[in-house]
Amino acid sequence: MTKKKPLIDPKSLKFLTAVSSAEYSKPTLKMGALIASVFDASLGVVYVGERASEFHGSAVNLTRTNLDNWNIIHPGLEVLEWALDELKKLSPENKELAKIQFNPDHVYEEDGRVRVILPEEKGCRIELVLREGELVDQMRKEIQLESYDLAIIGGSQNKRHLAHSLIQYLPSSIFVLQKLNPRKKYKLLLLVDDSAATRKSVEWGALIAEKLGWPVRTLTVSKTIRFGAGYQGAADKAKAYFDSRGIEVEQFFLTGDPVRTFVEFAGDNHFVIMGASTLNPIKQLLFGSKPIKTLEQSDAPILIVR
Amino acid sequence: MHISADMLFWVQQKRWLLIALTVGTALYFLVPAPQSLSENGYHILIIILMTLILILKEPIPLPAIAIQLIFWQVIIGGSTANEVGGYFMNDAVFFIMGSLMLAVAIVSQGLDKRLALGIIRFTGNKTWRIVAGFTAISAILSSFVGPHMVTAMMLPVALTLIRYTAKKGKSNSGLIAALLFSIAYGATVGSIGTPSGGGRNVIMMNYWAEFGSGSLSYIQWIKMVYPMVLIEIPITTFIILKTFPPELHSLDTAVRRLSVEVAHAGRMSAKELFSLLLFGGVLYGWIVMSEIYGLGSIALIGVFLFLAFGLVSWKDLSRGVNWGVILLFGATISIGVQMKNTGGAAWLADGSVHLLQSVIPNIDALRAVVSVALSGVLSNLLSSSATVAVVGPVVLNLGGDPILLGLASVISSAFGYFTAVAAPACTIIYSSGLVKAPDFLRAGWKMAIMSIISLALLSLVWWPLFR
Known part of the structure; x- marks a missing residue:
């Protein structure tokens, strides 16, 4: 594994988080900013507003053009302005960020989105984007356009259905914050099996362990008493990778229902990393997948690697 | 077959x-046409569904x-391409196209600050x-120039x-809703007042x-319908103020600051x-010459003059007009006519x-109930213009006085107060x-009841004087 080209480049990570309003999105934005700063990643903040019926598109466009004449900002930009202010408050030490002023006139409309132009030459690694339409569709488009590595989502109980759709359809890795406590020292729990996503999960695990100094555990669960060569091989490769990076790792091999075992083992003091499901998407939709079921049953923060 | 998440997402x-x-x-292949309906009429109804x-x-x-409306009519509706094309462009489509362009031309002049x-x-x-002023001005202007132009000018x-009354940590949600709904409902109430009030x-x-x-x-329409607009203006104001009580009784500072801003x-x-003179000319043309030349042609004369005198650029016009909507109206009207010609409208x-x-x-x-219910319900789901385009041929086949039933249908299609999709405002x-x-929903049900009562009064008391 160590000889292969890494699947993630820690020097050019791009994270994306979606905000809806000051009322509901503060915790997600806060965690997104914190995580991006820990990984020294650039952070995209997207606000997805409702799209007006195309029937009245002319009327809405005409009104928006006229609102520009009155210096009234495009609806939704005020949420991005709030997000920028929050990011400044969260990083008071970032003097360059503090200097950046939100200017609603400095926007660029392209590819069905409105991007706020921020002075990148000053070292700003924040992207503020306004989109209109259905959330999952717009986040997919944003991730595909900007090649984000990771989408950070809240995962509150009443939005579980939305979280399922995001897990199923977003083309990047997804971090579901759930009840993540930034002050808590978690143990990393890496779920290892013979799926294709395990290698990338291991790389993410190593990166997080290095950045946060959290202890690492790998867990391999078999439904039967016998652990096949694929499972054993994947666990060995994971350990070898961590060893090569000088990270200590504890290995666990348990038997039972995979999801129930993950959930019971994780409790609330682990940060779970698992690969995205490789099941047929229709089966995932109808019967769920391990990540979706784990998300349903666990309160632990989960990183689903794709 | 391997199904990727992308394919599944597309399906979703x-x-x-x-x-x-x-x-x-399923309807085309598995369900036979009803005996009392022609094969083509049945197929046209399938296309409409x-x-x-x-x-x-x-x-x-x-x-x-x-586009699918066009080719289905030719493939399964029993129409030729020339027949469909023949109904595609007419005075109604010219009017919708012209009024959308005129709206862009007028709004770009910045006259809203003077307004x-x-x-x-x-x-x-x-x-x-x-709030009363916003409702009245929106209703009266909208009755002549259409709600989209009025709302585009009034919203800023x-x-x-609202911006000048905003204070940190203090919610003015009642005031905000009252001001915005006075424009939207005012413009919607007014849009029935004259033929040029809406597509x-x-x-x-x-x-x-x-x-x-x-x-x-044009004048006969005003005589028959405008009293309803005048009745509804004060009641609309009352409903809005009762539903969304403003937190502030006076907007001294905001009005002063707005006056300073627009005085610049x-x-x-x-x-x-x-x-203004050009647009006044278009209005005059609509009122006195629309019977001869049609509302659409006069609107297009106005657009021509705005372009010819360099008051607006073609680039701005073409960017500000949703050509897809114009295409859709052409197609919807053509299938409406086919619905009538094939007997589908009469059957319904x-x-x-x-x-x-x-x-x-x-x-x-x-x-009357069928006409009002069909139009009123559908307009809350589709847009009011699309509702009339689809429901119109059915209403005119109900029997009775087609002018009165048509007017009732058009008026009730403006009752789309419950949702954000019905009316452009x-x-x-x-x-x-x-x-x-x-x-x-909070204000919409009251508006709907008020409008239904007003329409009933109009049709029972006022219209008999004319027919």
Whole structure:
């Protein structure tokens, strides 16, 4: 594994988080900013507003053009302005960020989105984007356009259905914050099996362990008493990778229902990393997948690697 | 077959397209046409059903919905391409196209700042007077120039007042809703007042002419319908103020700051004056010459003059007009005519009458109820213009006086107060992000009851004087 080209480049990570309003999105934005700063990643903040019926598109466009004449900002930009202010408050030490002023006139409309132009030459690694339409569709488009590595989502109980759709359809890795406590020292729990996503999960695990100094555990669960060569091989490769990076790792091999075992083992003091499901998407939709079921049953923060 | 997440996502996004196609295919192949309906009439109704699903859920772009209407008519509707094309462009479509362009031309002149100043001078600082003024001005202007232009001009005025009253940590949600709904509901209430108040009015006039049902001149329309607008203006104000009580009784500071802001516009320029004169000319043409030349042709003369005198650029016009909507109206009207020609409209009308005859024995009352209910309900789901384009041929086949039933249908299609999709004015205020969908329900049911009572009074007391 160590000889292969890494699947993630820690020097050019791009994270994306979606905000809806000051009322509901503060915790997600806060965690997104914190995580991006820990990984020294650039952070995209997207606000997805409702799209007006195309029937009245002319009327809405005409009104928006006229609102520009009155210096009234495009609806939704005020949420991005709030997000920028929050990011400044969260990083008071970032003097360059503090200097950046939100200017609603400095926007660029392209590819069905409105991007706020921020002075990148000053070292700003924040992207503020306004989109209109259905959330999952717009986040997919944003991730595909900007090649984000990771989408950070809240995962509150009443939005579980939305979280399922995001897990199923977003083309990047997804971090579901759930009840993540930034002050808590978690143990990393890496779920290892013979799926294709395990290698990338291991790389993410190593990166997080290095950045946060959290202890690492790998867990391999078999439904039967016998652990096949694929499972054993994947666990060995994971350990070898961590060893090569000088990270200590504890290995666990348990038997039972995979999801129930993950959930019971994780409790609330682990940060779970698992690969995205490789099941047929229709089966995932109808019967769920391990990540979706784990998300349903666990309160632990989960990183689903794709 | 390997199904990727991308394919599944496409299916999920396009499920309403697939549902529409499945329903259409099943009806076409598995369900025979009713005995009392021609084969082509049945197929036209299948196309309309599929189109309604597509318009309602918008799984594909609007122009694509229009395009499928065209080719289905040729493939399964028994029409030739020339027949479909022949009905595609008519005075109603010219009017919709022309009025959208005129709106862009007028709004780009910046006359709204002068309008704002005029309204404030008229209303003063009291919140209730401002709400009443917004409702009245929106209704009266919208009755002549259409709600989209009025709302585009009035919304910045309201948002500027809202901005100047905003205080950190203090919610002005009542004031915000009152100001925005006074524009949206005012413009919607007014849009029935004259034929040029909305595309649906002209679509109905076009159907009257096409089906040989008679006609109404611009002035006759005003005489028959405008009293309802005048009755509804004060009641609308009352409903808005009761539903969304403003937190502030006076907007002194905001009005003063708005006055200062709009005063910067200076004296009216020759260009602005000329634009006003041109638009006044278009209005005059609509009122006195529309019977001869049609509302659409006169609107296009106005557009031509705005372009010819360099008051607006073609680039701005073409960018500001949603050509997909124009395509859709052309296609919807063409299928409306086919629905009439193939007997589909008459079959639906007869079916509705038979279905409800045991509930409402009086045939005149039954026709009125069917006309109002069909238009009122559908307009809350589709847009009001699309509603009239689809429902118009059915209503005109109900029997009775087609002019009165047509007017009732057009008026009730403006009762789309419950949702943000029915009227352009409602969509615009909703897209500001400052009012939520439940707000439309809170005020909408009161507006609907008030409008139904007003329409009943109009048709029972006022219209008999004319017919």
